[in-house]
Amino acid sequence: MPPEADIASNLNRVRDRIAEAAIRAGxxxxxxxxxxxxxxxxxxxxxxxxxxxxRHFAENRVQEGLDKTSTLxxxxxxxxxxxxxxxxxxxxxxxxxxxxxxxxxxxxVQKLDTAAQDAGTQPNILVQVDxxxxxxxxxxxxxLAGDIARAVVSARSLRLRGLMxxxxxxxxxxxxxxxxxxxRELRDDLVTSGIARDALAHLSxxxxxxxxxxxxxxxxxxxxxxxxxxxx
Ligand SMILES: *Cc1c(COP(=O)(O)O)cnc(C)c1O
Numbered sequence: 001m002p003p004e005a006d007i008a009s010n011l012n013r014v015r016d017r018i019a020e021a022a023i024r025a026g027x028x029x030x031x032x033x034x035x036x037x038x039x040x041x042x043x044x045x046x047x048x049x050x051x052x053x054x055r056h057f058a059e060n061r062v063q064e065g066l067d068k069t070s071t072l073x074x075x076x077x078x079x080x081x082x083x084x085x086x087x088x089x090x091x092x093x094x095x096x097x098x099x100x101x102x103x104x105x106x107x108x109v110q111k112l113d114t115a116a117q118d119a120g121t122q123p124n125i126l127v128q129v130d131x132x133x134x135x136x137x138x139x140x141x142x143x144l145a146g147d148i149a150r151a152v153v154s155a156r157s158l159r160l161r162g163l164m165x166x167x168x169x170x171x172x173x174x175x176x177x178x179x180x181x182x183x184r185e186l187r188d189d190l191v192t193s194g195i196a197r198d199a200l201a202h203l204s205x206x207x208x209x210x211x212x213x214x215x216x217x218x219x220x221x222x223x224x225x226x227x228x229x230x231x232x
Contacts, residue, residue: 162202
């Protein structure tokens, strides 16, 4: 785990870069939420980042996330699940994560809704879209995103908040721009098709390598791990 001073200064550097990208794009930096991706790093690293003012953290595995949320319950952090979610873990996910980013089927929406009703929670949901069709990636086809989003809107205990994408790992950050732009355009199409703009306000896109490009293309949530915590 990197020393405390490194995490704090890495966070400051990332925040500065977010602010600069927002200025370039003519956006308010406050419209971009930084998610610190803490997967594989210990709870102590999260605690250091929290002491440096970071509130939102993201994990990609349910069990690892549960361990950290319970160890760090005293900090009252906002936890995001950003990894693929299997239906049989919906129950745990709905009770531990305020935000679930990788929802990619109507079946999963129904499982999560039942789980959230039982747990008495109202998780915020983002629909993960797969635009590049890589064999190894999860996410729904763009053509199905509307059906999944409408299922979330109809669910009793879920709140639709937006779309999420994990594009191919870029050779250079500019290579991601087309995927980010297409996710924004898909969102705009879904709004035109009748889904409330508020329910699709969030675009979760951009990682350590390409978060500035994502902000230029409209990201409201960037998921940054390596640039804050170091290499995994
Ligand atoms: C690990 C992960 C990230 C963060 O990646 P970095 O390159 O370390 O910033 C972002 N999003 C998802 C879905 C991840 O699994």
